[in-house]
Amino acid sequence: MSTHQPPMPQAPAPAPDWQAAPGGPYPGYTSPIPVVRTHLGHALASEWTKIKSVRSTMWTLGVFVLLVVGIGLLSGALVEANSDSESLSGENPLSFGFFGLLLGSICIITLGVLTTASEYGTGMIRTTMTACPSRARVLAAKSIVFFTVAFVFALATSGLVAMVHASMLESTGARTPTGSEWFKATVGISLYIALLGLLSLLIGSVIRHSAGAITIMIGVLLAPLVLALFMFTESLSAVRDALLEYSIPNQMSVFYSNSLSESGPSGWDPLWIMLGVTAAVFAGAYALLQSRDV
């Protein structure tokens, strides 16, 4: 493949029979291609082409679907097989979607980081910034396209798993979820995961190195919970409780009203916390992008 030599064109760029516009302070060639005043829409189209034209996107999203749906169905089947008609009485059947989404979020983190950091790894970022000198526009376009993709995939998979669980676990005595529970277990958790991915995208833009940024994000996802698990002494209990309550897995489980503790974030709190953190990191990533050389 690499030894293939393309045929040599005989004539270089065909000279358009267009006369240079006379006068003006800067004479020279004038292209027949109409000049377009670009806006965010152009950058969005460009980023959409980029994200769908690399295989790593298909891989990470494919594994995400596999994990969320596969583990979701598996946990539902396991729970049903080990239950009689009373064992889940009064419980929310949607809460078993949590396991698949927790593991799947690693895929979203990876895709988020790759969306920005891989451009630095390959040198593509110089081409991108040359084509679109407004760095704010580049960052905004990447963020919007990625967030939309992540949200749609999370919503579709979590919605599917929730519907299957609701019907599958009826026989185990689980109650019928309320409308607000349905909303939180699908739209709520999907917004949260898409924001987590967006945070990864921004960290990728700050760190400019895929492996480094993915490591940091996996650490953010898991380290607080793991550390807290081993804080046995009573004197560390306050730290331990805070780490547990604000660890990302615990905040995700809040969307299913399944917290590790009674205190800590509840209701829609996790989403607002993540929104605040992401907004702050966005501002930082934007400031760095403006000031650094590409």
Add this chain to the structure above:
Amino acid sequence: MIELEGLTKRYGEKVAVDRLTFAVRPGIVTGFLGPNGAGKSTTMRMILGLDHPTAGDVRIDGTHYRQLKDPLTYIGALLDAKAVHGGRSAWNHLLCLAQSNGVPASRVAEVLDVVGLTAVARKKAKGFSYGMGQRLGIAAALLGDPRILMFDEPVNGLDPEGIHWIRNLMKSLAAQGRTVFVSSHLMSEMALTADHLVVIGQGRLLADTSMADFIRTNARSYVRVRTPQRERLLDVLHEAGITVVEAGGEALEVEGGKAERIGELAAQYGLVLHELSPQQASLEEAFMQLTAESVEYHAHAGPGPAPQDWGAGWKGA
């Protein structure tokens, strides 16, 4: 037109680009020449708004690059062939660039055809050879049919046919009235393509001159003559009013290009000639002379043992 004014880039203590002031005009090929590490690429990155200048200013037709709304239709640049995501096909790479500037997608097929990559348009860029990557970069530069083109070391890694192609491409682009700015560290390459020359060394401007002027001032042409009848030839030439510079050994160097006249004189006086060859001092030498003090990375011969002594210790054993 690209205008630089006192453009400076400092990395800590090190000055990469030092108060560069010059203009690149439309309609001609301007060569940007300097040894490795002279600051050529840094200058080009600042023109494209990728790096922030420490001081000074650079404008594209009077506008800062960051203010251009449709930069690809204004200026096309080949910075390095590796500025491509290897997992993306040539087609998609160009398509996403076209979309970001509102360039019609039909241009993608056109520029792929111009650079001769149509057959591999759907292949991933990571499978491309260096020369093919270079062509893809040139396709990206031509995508918006821009008024200004900038190429950083475009002939690097190309085969002779590719080099020939890109020379003609640059000339024809300039002939259409475009501004063509091309960097190189090879004087011989520039001599064949550039009409104007900007030479820098250690970030400083060393020359800003037309190619013809540069050749006139720097390239000495002379005729090299070797003969066993040295004294007689000297007399004959002196009588004919031809200035002779004695070179080392038995060779004579005659200023100016008068090989025919010398040959006729030799025949007239029955002198034997072993060599009669018109010579041109290479522009490469002139360039090296110009940049000698500013070359950053010298290959050092000393103070270690001279090359011929290498391994001498073993021979004695």
